[in-house]
Amino acid sequence: MKREKRKELLICVMGIILSGGSIFGMNPFCLIFFTSMYMEKICRWFLMPCIAAVLFFTQPVDRMMRYLIPMIIVMFLVKMLEARHRICQKTKGYFLAGISLFVMDMSANALSVPGNNILPVGAVESILVISGSYVMGGMIRFLLSSKDNKYQKEKEDLLLKGREKGKLLAYAESFRNLAHTFLDHQEEDPEEEIVVESEPWRRKELLWRSRYMENRVVLAGQLNEMAHIISDVAEELYDVTKFGEQLDEKVKRVFKREGLLVKNILIVEKKEQKMEVYLTLRVERGNGVATREVSRLLSKVCQKKLIASSDSQNIIHKEYVTLFLEEDVDYKVLSSVYKLTKDGEEISGDNYGITRIGRGREVISLSDGMGSGERAFRESADVIELLEQFLESGFTYESAIQMINTALISRSEEQIIVSLDICDIDLHSGVCSFIKIGAATTFIVRESKVEQLVSTTLPLGIFHHTDYEAVNKKLYDDDYVVMVTDGVLDHIENETPETVMMEIIKKTKRATPREMARKIMESVITGYHTEIKDDMTVIVFGIWKK
Template identity: 30%
Template sequence: MINKKVFPPKEMELKKSNISLRELMLILIGFIMGHASLFNIYPFGLPFISSIILKDKNKAYLILPVFIGTFTGVKNVNFLWKYGLAYIIFTLLILTFKKEINIKKWLLPFLCSASIIMGGLLSFLWVAPSYYDIILLILETLLSYISVIILSEGLTFFYTLERGNVEKLIALTIISGSILKLIGNTVFFGVSIKNLIISAIIVFSAFARGTGEVFGYGVILSLLAYPSSLLPWALTFYSIAGCFASFLKKYGKIGVLAGFLIGYGIYHYYIGLRSVNFLNYQSLILILIATFLIPEAVIKKLENTLSLNEESSGDINILKDMINTQMIELANTLEEMGKIYKYPIRDGNLNPLEDSILKIKNRICRDCALFKACWDRDYKSTIADIFKLYTAKEVFLDGDLPRLFKVRCGKLEEIYRFIKMDKEKNELKKVLDAMVREISDISFEKVKHFASCLKMLAKKGIDENRYAEDLKEELSKEGINVENIIIADEGKGYSYYIIKRPCMGNRTCEVKIMPFFENAFIKGADMLKVDCPLRSGKEKCRIKIVPRSFLSVAVGYVNIPKEGASFSGDSATFFETVGGQYYMALSDGMGVGEKARNHSEKTLLIFENLIESGYGLEDAIRILNSAMQVYGSGGDSFSTLDITFIDLSSGMAEFVKAGAVSSFIKRKDKVESLRGSALPIGVMDGINPVRIRKKLMPQDMVIMVTDGVMDSIKSEGDKEEKFIKIIESIKTTNPQEFAEKILKKVLEGSEEKRDDMAILVGLVWERKN
C-alpha cells in the first residue's frame, strides 16, 4: 500500500485476502487423510473431500492437497492409475451433479463410492485382477461410503468453533504435543505411556463431548505425537476408535467403551499384522478400569478444561510468556555474539618491525656466508642498522648507509627492496585495519540495536486483540469488570461480544454496560443478551453489542518527485486493522531520490507490520525507532513520520508527529491546523513524538502533507495560513480530487526550486451497521 494512488470513496477500504487458520488446518489434514493407508489401499482421501463438500461446496479445492497426499503415499504403479482415475472421475461427477448435491445429501457418498469402484475397474484393464483384488475393491468401496458419513459428522468442529477458538486449539495442542513428545516411547510394565494417555483422552472426550471434538483430538494429537512413519496408523486408529466410541455415548460408559473396542477391532481386522499395535491388552484393561472408576463429574471437568470451546485464555498467555522468554534469551545471545566485532582481527604479539627483522634473517640472510658474523657475534649492531634503514624516510644506495651495509653486506639490494615493499605493505595494512575497525563498530551497533528491538518486541508482547484490551480497561474504570471481549468483523461492520460473570440481580448490563457503549459510539449501540444466567442458569453472561453505525475512511493520495529527480523520497500508507481502527501515515526520507524513498518506504513498512501484528501505537513507534536506527546506522539516514489513527466506532482520532509538518482537519467550511515538532524516526534512542487527540465526525476531512508542500507555497506572510485558505477554497468531497486540487493550487504559486511533494487526504464517512 505504499506510494499508491487511491480510488473512488466507496472502494477505499482495501480488503486483504488471506487463508484462515481453519483452512490451513483443513489443507494439512486433507494431505494426511489422502496419505493415510489401510493395507495398501487409501480409502480416506475422497471421503474426506466429500465430507467437506457436504458442509461447504466452496472447499472443493481440497481435492488437490488430498490427491498429493495419496500420490506421495502410493508405491504401486497400478494403484497410482487407480486413484488417479478415481480422483478424475470424482471431480467430473461433482461438476456434473453440483446442483443435486445440495438437495440430496445421500448423493455425495454414493458418488464417492462410485468414483473409487470405477477407478478400480478401469485400472483392471492394464493388469488382470485376482479374486483378492476384486474383494479388496468392494471392501474399499463400502469403507469409503461409511467414511463419508463418519467424517461428515467428525469434521463438524471445523465449522462450529467460535471466533478465536482455532487459535486456542493450536495453543492447546502445542502444549499437549510437547508433553507427549517429552514422554516419548516410555514403556512402564509393558504399557506405552504416550499411547495410553492419547487413548484415555479419546475415550473421556467421547463420553463428555461428542464426535466432533473426538475427531479433532485424534487428528491433531496424532499429528503432534507421532513421526511420519507412524502417522497414518495413528490417524486411522484414533479416528475410527474415537468416532465409534462417541456414536455409542448415549449408552453411558459401557457404550463408549464398547464403541472404542469396536473401533479397535475394526482397525486390527482390516489391517492385520501389518499395522502398528498402539494398545496392548494391559493398556486396554487400564482404560476400562479408569473409565469405570473415575466419576462422571471428574471426566466432564477434565473435558471442560481441554474443551475447544472454552473462552479462557490462560493457555495462550502461558504460550505467549514462553515465546517472550525465548525472544529475550535470543536477544541476549545476539548481543553477546555482537561483541565478536570488538575482538582484534589478527594476533598482535609482533609489531611490524619485529616481523620484518625475522623475515630478513630467515629468508634473505640464512644462506649468506656472513650469517653467523652478523646474527650471532654482531647481533645488536645488525638489528640497529636494520632499524636505521627501516625508519629512514628515504635511502640512497650510493649515499649514507649504516656501517654494516657499507663494510660487508653482500645482500644490500635484496634487503633494501624487501624493506621498501614491507613498509608499503604495512602502511596499506594500517588503512585497511582502520576500515575494518569502522565496519566492525557499525556491525556491532547494528547487532546491539537489533537485540534491543527483539527485547522490546518480547517485553511488549504481541496482542492480537489490543483494542479489546483497551475497552476492558475503560470498562474497568467505570466499575465494570468483564472477562473477555471479542471483536468480530461481520461484513457490514463490527460486533462486540462481551463475556462476564452474572449480574446477581443488579442489572449491570442495562445500568452500566449499555450507557457506556451508547456514549462510546457515534450514534449509540444496540444490545442483545445472547445468554443470561438469570434465565439459563449458566455460569457466564454473554452479551452482543452492535453499534448502530460505523465510520469509514476514503483516501486520496498524490506524490510527485523533486524537479529533475526520478524518484520521490516521500511515501504513504493507509490500512484498516481487524479491531476497527484506521491508520494513515506519511514519511519523508532524508534527501531526495531513490535512497530517500527506500528509507521512507522501509519506515512505513515496519510500522504497518507492527500495527497489524497487534502492537499498540506507542509501542510500535518505539520499536520502529530502534529498528530504523539499525537500518540507518553508519550513515545519516532518518525519516519523518506523520500518523493519523482513527477509531472507526467512536470517531476518536490521534495525530502523531515525529519531525512532520502540520496536519489539517476540514469540517464544513472551517479548517483546524495540528502542529507538531519532534525529532524524526531513527535519529536517537529516545523519541517523544507529539500526540494530539481530536474527535472526528462524518464528512470531516483530514489533510496530511510533507514539508515539500509547505515549502513550495509562495507567500510573504505565514505559509500555513495561505495553505489553510487553499483548503477552504476547495469544495469537492472526493478525497482524490481534493488532493489533486491542492497540488495544482500549490504548484501554481510555487517557488522555482521545489522538493518532493506528497498529499494524503482522508474523508470520514458514515456507514450503517
C-alpha cells in the first residue's frame, strides 16, 4: 500500500511540473493530466491548487484562466454525477474537459477582434484533450495497476487455492491410510476348517470372526470411498477460471444504462467450459425489472444464452438480491414409463427414477429387485432413492455405486440382489452415459436403425467390490432410447430375445415416448400369449434440439 501511494505521489509531482510547458502557444497537457488524474481519483485534494500555482508562474493570466475554468467545470460536474449515481464513467469526464475547453474558445472568439478566428485551433485542441485524456488515463492505470501487484494478487490467489486444495487432498489421504490399517491388520482365518457338533462354541466363534472380518472390509471400503469423494470435490471446487475485470465492467455499464445497479459480479468458467454468473444487483430507478430481462441483458453482453436458476425471484426491486445464472442447455428430453406386474402380485418389484441434476444433466434410472412383491419393491426403491441423493449431492457414479453396494451387503443377514440401469444425459452436448450393473439390454433408436447395449456384469449386493459397465454415446436430434427390465426380455420365448426386441422396436411407429412405450409393451404381450412370470417395465425417452 505504501509503495502504491509513493508511486501516485511521484506521478502527481512529475505531472504538475510538466503542466507549465507550452507547445505552439498551447498547453493542453495541464488539462489532460488534471482530467485523467481526477477521473482516476488520485490526489484530488491538492491537484487543482498545485496546477494553478504552476500555471500562475509560467503562463499569462488569460491562458491560465482558459485551462483553469474547464478544470473547475470538470471537477464540479463529476462531483455532481458521483453524488447522484455513485459513479461517473471516465469517458464522461474526458468529454467534459474537451467540450468545456471548446466552449471557452467559442466565448473568446465571440469577444475577439473580427477576422481573428481561433475556433479551428480550439477544436483541434479540444479533440487533443479528449484523446489525450484517454491515453493518459490508460498510462496511469498501467503504471499504478502495478503489474507486480497484479501478478502478486494472482499468485496469492493461486497459492490460496493450492493451499485449500492441498488440505482437502490431505484429508482424503488420511482416510485412505485409515482404510489400509483395517485391511493390513486382518487376522488370518483359523486353520481349523472342520467344525464338529461337539464344539458349538467353536462354531459360534468362527461365525463371529467371519462377520467381524467382513465388517472390517466393509468399513475399509467406506473409508476409501470417502477419500475418493473428498478428492473429487477438491478437484472440482478449485478447477474454475475467472473472467477478467473488463467483462465485469462492461456488464456494469450495460446494466447501469438499463436502470440496474450492480454491486458484485463473479463470472467463472468451470472445467466443462460452461459459464456461471453470480450477480448482486438492485433496481436503481423504476418499479421493478423481471429476472428474465436480466438474463437477456447478461446473455447479450456475455454472448452466451444464460438462464437464472429456478429458485430465483421473478422481479428485481430496490433491495439488493443475488442471482445465479448459468448457460442454457441445447437439448431437451421427454420420457415415459409403462409397467406390468407379475401375475398374482399386487406390487411390482421394479422401480425407476427421472431426475434433473442441476440444469445440464438428466438422469433416468431403472432398478429391478430380486423376485417380485413388496420386498423387491422396497429394495429397488431404496437403490433408486440412494442413487438420486448421491448424484444430487455431487457424488460421482463410481462413489455412488460403491456406497450403495456396501449398504446392501452390510444392511441385512440375508443377501439383497438388485440390478441397476442408468442413463445420464448431458443436455449441453447430447452425450449420454450408459451405466449397467446386472441390467437388461438397452436399445438406441436412430431413424430406421436400432443399436443394442448389452451388459455382462453382476447385480449389486453380491461382492464387496462391484463392477459395472459404462459407455458414452452421442445422441442426436429425434433419437430414442428404450430401457427394459429382464422381465420384458424373459417374456419373449425365443433363444435371442434381444434380436426379437429390436424387430419389435423397428416396427413400432415413432410417436410420443408414452405411445411408443405402450405399443412396445403391447407387442411383447400379444406376441407371446403366456402368463406374466416377472415384473415388466419399459422406459422410452427421446431427445430433441431446443
